[in-house]
Amino acid sequence: MITFNNLNIGFNTHRVLEGISGNIQAGQLVALIGENGAGKSTLLHTLAGMHPFEGDILFNTKPLHSFSKEQLASKRAVMMQSNHVGFDFSVFELIAMGRYPYTESLKTQANKVQKYASIMDLTHYLTRRMSALSGGEQQRVHMARTLAQLDAFTAQTEPKLMLLDEPTSALDMRHQHTLLSCVRTFVEQGNSAIIAIHDLNLASLYATNAILLHNQKVLQSGSINTVLTAQNLQQMYAMKLHVNPHPYNDAPMVFSQRQEFS
Amino acid sequence: MSTLTLNRFNAITLSNPHKWMLLSYGCIFALALLSIGYGAAGWDWRLAIAWLAPEHFSQFDALQINVVTQIRLPRFVLAVMVGLVLAQTGAATQALCRNPLADPSIIGISAGAAMVAVAFIALSAQFNFNAQHYLPYASFLGALSVTSLVYLVSKQQKQININTLILVGVAINALAFAVIGLLSFYADDSALRLINYWTMGSLGGASWDNIKQASPLLLLSLIGLWRLKEPMNLLLIGESQAQYLGVDTSKLKLYVIILVALGVGAVVALTGLIGFVGLVVPHIARLMVGPHLRNMLPLCMLLGVIVLLLSDWLARLVVMPAELPIGIITALLGAPLFIYLIIKNKRDWS
Numbered sequence: 001m002i003t004f005n006n007l008n009i010g011f012n013t014h015r016v017l018e019g020i021s022g023n024i025q026a027g028q029l030v031a032l033i034g035e036n037g038a039g040k041s042t043l044l045h046t047l048a049g050m051h052p053f054e055g056d057i058l059f060n061t062k063p064l065h066s067f068s069k070e071q072l073a074s075k076r077a078v079m080m081q082s083n084h085v086g087f088d089f090s091v092f093e094l095i096a097m098g099r100y101p102y103t104e105s106l107k108t109q110a111n112k113v114q115k116y117a118s119i120m121d122l123t124h125y126l127t128r129r130m131s132a133l134s135g136g137e138q139q140r141v142h143m144a145r146t147l148a149q150l151d152a153f154t155a156q157t158e159p160k161l162m163l164l165d166e167p168t169s170a171l172d173m174r175h176q177h178t179l180l181s182c183v184r185t186f187v188e189q190g191n192s193a194i195i196a197i198h199d200l201n202l203a204s205l206y207a208t209n210a211i212l213l214h215n216q217k218v219l220q221s222g223s224i225n226t227v228l229t230a231q232n233l234q235q236m237y238a239m240k241l242h243v244n245p246h247p248y249n250d251a252p253m254v255f256s257q258r259q260e261f262s
Numbered sequence: 263m264s265t266l267t268l269n270r271f272n273a274i275t276l277s278n279p280h281k282w283m284l285l286s287y288g289c290i291f292a293l294a295l296l297s298i299g300y301g302a303a304g305w306d307w308r309l310a311i312a313w314l315a316p317e318h319f320s321q322f323d324a325l326q327i328n329v330v331t332q333i334r335l336p337r338f339v340l341a342v343m344v345g346l347v348l349a350q351t352g353a354a355t356q357a358l359c360r361n362p363l364a365d366p367s368i369i370g371i372s373a374g375a376a377m378v379a380v381a382f383i384a385l386s387a388q389f390n391f392n393a394q395h396y397l398p399y400a401s402f403l404g405a406l407s408v409t410s411l412v413y414l415v416s417k418q419q420k421q422i423n424i425n426t427l428i429l430v431g432v433a434i435n436a437l438a439f440a441v442i443g444l445l446s447f448y449a450d451d452s453a454l455r456l457i458n459y460w461t462m463g464s465l466g467g468a469s470w471d472n473i474k475q476a477s478p479l480l481l482l483s484l485i486g487l488w489r490l491k492e493p494m495n496l497l498l499i500g501e502s503q504a505q506y507l508g509v510d511t512s513k514l515k516l517y518v519i520i521l522v523a524l525g526v527g528a529v530v531a532l533t534g535l536i537g538f539v540g541l542v543v544p545h546i547a548r549l550m551v552g553p554h555l556r557n558m559l560p561l562c563m564l565l566g567v568i569v570l571l572l573s574d575w576l577a578r579l580v581v582m583p584a585e586l587p588i589g590i591i592t593a594l595l596g597a598p599l600f601i602y603l604i605i606k607n608k609r610d611w612s
Contacts, residue, residue, distance in 0.1 A: 050502060073508025080502065086360055087498045087553035097496060101508045129552070149507065 001026045001159050001192045002047060007055040009039070009046050016042045018216045020055075024194060024209070026159040029187040031203035031224065032196040034213035035237065040196035041081055043213070044163045047194065048078045060158065073101035076161040077149040081169070081196075083142045085130060091117070091141050092126040098148035112148050119153070119182060120144040121175065136170040143167055143179055152186045162186060162193040168202060180206040200254040204228055205246075212236055228252040279557040282550050286564035290342075293571040297338050300575070302583040303329040337468040341570045343480050344465070344533055347525040349566025352540020353547075353559055354487050357494040358413070358518050359427055360501075362548070363603055365541035366526045369412050369427055370434030371405050372537065375523075375530040376460055377438040378404025383453045384445040398476045402527030408434055409519045460534035462587030465574050467532070476528040483525030488559070490517060495555040536570075536589050538596020543569055545599065569595075 007020040017039045024030050032040045046053050049064055049072055057064040059075070067075070077098070085094070095113045104112075117123055120140040130138055143164075147153070150160045162183065168176040176199075183193050184206050197203045203210065203224070210227040212219040214236045220227050230243040233254060242255045299310035303326060312319035313330045348366075355364045355371070366372050379401035386392065412434065416426035439461070446457050459467070487494075493514050496504035501511050529536070547562035573591040580586055 045502070048506060050505065069505055069510050070508040073506065078502075078506045080500075085499045087362070087548075089499070089553055093552070093554045094499070097499065097507060100492070100496060 001028070001060065002161055003056075003058040004047065005056045005058075007043075007046065007053050007057070009042055009051055009053045015216065017046075017213070020213075020218055022211060022218065022221055024161075024192050026190050026192055027187060028192050028209050029184060029207045030192070030194045031207035031210040032194055032213065033198075033200065033203065033210055033227075033236075034196075038213040039216065040213060041165050044078070044165050044194060044196055048072075048076060048163050059161075070101065073149070075150075075158070076163065077146045078163045079142050079146045079165060079167050081165040083138065088129045088131045090126070091122060091128050091130065091133070094130060094141055095122075095126075095144045095148055098145040101149065112151065113144075115153070116144040116147040119147065119178075121178065134170075136172060136175065139167065139170045140175060140179070143182075147182070147186075150186075150191075152182075152191075153189075156189065156191060160191045162191070164193065164195045166196055166198065168197065168199065176202060200228060200233070204251045204253060205249075225252060228254065279551045279561055282561050283564065286561065286568060289568050290564065290571065293568060293575065294338060297341065297571050297575045298330060298334045301329075301334060301578060303333075309334075332470075333468075336470050336473055337465050337574070338571075340465050340468040340473055340532060341574050342567050343473070343477070344529050344536065345539070345567035345570030346484055346563045347480055347529050347566075348536065348539040348570070349543040349547075349562045350484060350487050350559065351522045351525045352566075353544040353555065353562050354490075354494060354518050354522050355540065356544060357497045357555070358515060358522070359416075360498060361427070362545060363541070363600070364427060365538065366405075366522065367535065367537035367539075368541060368600065369431035370438065371408050371412070371522065371526050372530050372535050373435045373438035374408025375401035375405035375527045376535055377441050378407075379531055380442045380445050380457050380460060383456055384449045387450045387453050388448070394472075395475065398479050398528045398531040401531040402479060402524055405527035405530070406520065406523035409523050413515075413519060459587070460530075461589075463534040463536035463589030463592075464577070464585070464587045465533055465570075466585060472532055476532050479524045479528035483521045483528070486517065486521040487525070490514065490521075491555040491559050494518065498553060498555070534587075534589065536592055538592050538600065539566060539569055541603075542592075542596045542599050545603065 001024050003023045005021050007017060008015065009017045020043065032043065034040050042051065045051050047057060049067070049069070059067065092113055095117055096109055099109045099112055114123070114126070117126055120143055122137075122140055122144055125133065125137065130141065133141065146162065146164070150162060152162070164183070167179055171179060180202060183195065187193050187208070195203070195207070207224045209222065210224045211221040212227060212232060219236055220232050228243060229252070230241055233241045233243070239259070240257050243252045244255065245251070246253050295307050295310045299307040308319060309322060309326065309330055312322050313327050313335070316322070316327045352365050355366055355369070356362050358364070379397055382397060382400040412427065412430050415430050416423050442457065442461065446454055449457055493504070493509045496507055496509050497511065497514065505511050543566045544558070544562050547558045547565055551557040551561055569592070573588050573595070576591050577586040577588045
């Protein structure tokens with residue numbers, strides 16, 4: 001689906017990521033894990049085609065730069081971390097923007113918007129203005145827009161890619177699970193997703209794979225069970241952690257300890 | 263997902279603006295009667311239609327009909343075009359800067375256009391060529407260079423800094439007026455009058471010739487920006503977001519800058535500096551139908567025509583038979599709103 005080799009990414013003279021490689025296949029939901037400032041967002045935006053980089057990125061076996069912005073728009077969608085919109089659109093209008101890459105009647109568009117709004121539990125919010133919503137509700141609107149952009153729950157002719165930057169950061173527990181199960185279903189249809197996420201236990205429940213970013217490099221990558229080990233996480237966060245299997249499904253669960261302020 | 267909700271939706275996103283549009287057309291019709299029918303040379307609404315068939319209106323003499331066809335009609339047409347262009351370029355500048363405070367007159371585009379145009383007039387007296395013919399093109403170049411400068415200076419890593427934007431505007435406005443003041447020392451008498459009238463703005467110079475000269479630029483700007491309204495709408499939610507949705511934003515911004523400069527340049531060449539229209543009008547339109555350009559832009563342009571016709575009529579009425587510069591009226595309406603918007607937006611600024 002997307003392969004990157006020996007990526008160097010930097011802003012001006014400041015190098016953010018160095019010699020990053022990875023291969024994400026159709027059917028994988030990859031959790032991108034790292035400390036604040038580890039370069040998770042930078043990597044996501046680079047894979048989306050926004051930042052200049054050294055190295056190779058292959059998207060569906062073709063170089064990323066061989067796709068125009070227009071072509072990419074129907075193959076991959078990005079949900080950004082900060083989604084502040086200075087103009088007060090209605091929820092309906094904002095989700096409908098996800099349909100910009102497609103030529104379709106307003107009626108078809110309205111149907112798609114309703115479909116993805118209801119998945120994100122927004123059916124009764126459609127006529128509201130964004131300023132009237134809480135941070136978490138706004139985050140759900142942006143997720144619905146991302147789903148609408150890929151038309152995530154219809155049969156796809158080719159695998160699509162979803163890049164989400166901390167999509168659950170403002171959500172309550174129920175909606176965190178709604179969102180991630182929705183991404184999981186999308187991935188199981190033969191697509192892939194990369195999610196930058198801080199909540200390791202949520203990642204463990206839903207992701208198939210993980211990439212740990214540390215000191216500008218990939219510390220460890222592979223299936224979620226092999227990556228989320230106490231040793232890896234202690235090295236990355238430089239703190240004491242325990243990893244125990246989940247009582248019902250054996251997914252690795254991470255527990256931290258109370259610390260004294262020093 | 264019943265059909266009922268779908269209908270409710272179409273009603274809210276599609277039909278609602280129509281109510282405001284109809285109302286605006288009504289206002290424009292009434293103002294057309296007012297601005298063509300009433301003025302210093304005659305005070306009768308029937309004048310607004312008499313020029314169509316003067317033989318049926320024996321109460322008006324040939325001079326009055328002539329005033330209508332040669333003075334009031336071109337003035338009306340000019341007001342309509344200027345209203346459309348100023349409102350649309352205002353909305354486009356706000357999309358470009360992703361901020362509702364950006365307006366060509368505030369961020370210095372109009373002043374830049376005026377500066378170059380005045381330099382052109384002053385030089386024409388020195389070098390003996392006819393400035394009138396090339397004036398719209400000269401002020402287009404002024405507008406284009408200021409727009410590019412303002413945009414590049416206030417851009418920080420894909421974000422437009424609104425503080426910088428407005429400060430640069432202040433600086434450019436100050437510079438432009440200083441240069442205009444300086445040049446007026448070198449200008450001859452007729453050029454001086456022309457220069458004076460620029461800084462306040464007036465539709466008094468309207469003639470069919472002027473309109474014909476500037477209309478290619480005005481129409482290009484009007485049609486060009488109109489066709490870009492869907493991608494410009496995505497720019498409102500952020501440049502990266504627009505790119506991810508498939509908009510080639512560097513190309514789009516280049517087009518918008520050129521088209522705004524074309525429109526503002528031509529308007530300044532015709533009427534001088536008419537401020538705040540591009541700020542006030544999009545703001546009102548957004549209050550009525552929300553920020554989506556598909557709904558907002560058509561309404562915004564009609565409101566621009568209404569504001570221009572009304573201000574121009576007031577400018578002619580208040581001190582009749584003399585007239586006020588129209589820029590005074592639009593500034594009286596616009597400046598307080600600008601201050602209000604700054605207070606309202608203060609928290610979002612940092």
